[in-house]
Amino acid sequence: MPPFKKGGSFVRFFVEGSLPDVQSEEFFEALSNQRFRSIENAASEETSVGWVAPSDPSGQDFLRDDILLGDYVRLRIRIDKKKLPAAWLAIHMAAELRAREGQKISAREKKAIKADIEDRVLPRTLPSVSFVEVVLVPHDSLVLLFSSSAAAGAECAKLMHKTFGVSVVEVDPTSLAERAPVDRDRRQYLERCSPFSLRDSQQDDSRIELVREASPSRDTVDEPMTFDAEATR
């Protein structure tokens, strides 16, 4: 099994709802139902997202010893995307147009040629593959996602819902403040709390005075800049 990363980036999610017991058959069945499914031989552009175990990138097996680590569950989300590379499409399209020896081709015909190229080339095109590490912390109802990408976060949220029927809420200043162990007065104040500014108008004025005192020659040396055509003539 590949070692867990020593450092990196992560975001967290609160789990809303209850996860099945991670030791139970139900938990492993739920994972297996949402395991990654290959799109290697797909003939159209598509994306496949699903769970895999760290030691098995195919998504076939979820062995207890692989994914249960002490109080944690270590998983990966595999995201495959099959898309015809634009450069290959251009090469095949140029060849098709050359074969028609300069005949005028309508937009509809071009579209049909493109579809034909996709049908022929996509089954031979390998999808791009990416893995995102995920750690479930069941006793804290938390998910750690080792990516700061919003797209990965959205995929994780969808997959958690499909797999375990739970919603997840990203840990951010709002969700943390709503759950913080503060008293009722503070919780009520949160509702009407608005951003503060460190700029104090009185202090700003006094600071301007100080800057002027510190450099008295500034006013006399620097002429105001103008973009007035009359003035620059």
Add this chain to the structure above:
Amino acid sequence: MTDRTEHAFLGEEFLTWLWYRSETGRATFTLRDRTEVGVSLDDFLCIGGSEDETEQTLRRGLPTRSSEATAALASGKRLVKARLILAAQHDEWTLTLDGPRFACASVRRNSAEEATDSPEARDIERIESFVRVGELLDGIYTIFLEDRLQESFSTSTLSEMRSWVAERANIGSR
């Protein structure tokens, strides 16, 4: 349904408050579980958070001491992202905290891992390290909220923070 970005500004305020606390020598916090955490700002700051949405990035050296940082604070900007050093018990981490998202980037544990021959024990220790970083940040954020979410905040802490900014600006103009 709650708008998730509704209180995103609290993340910027939290980082700016941490900056103020670290420069005024009050950046050691006792969390609810009695853990003592020390925080300092490292060599990366991203300042913005005002209405014009312009952001300024300062890196390397001592960005917190730069005149650009002072000018940005004096113009009403807040800290959007910062590289932080967290120290608790025998552990130390550096990380970049994105205030509005509370996302941790480039997290690195500076203290040595415990020597073990078991890959499982090593992986558990690494996962626990990430979980711990989250817990420490949440604990400090709660202390910030206890200060921030009270009517007297503007006449107490905010007033002191404004004096801190004004003092920085005065020193810079001398």
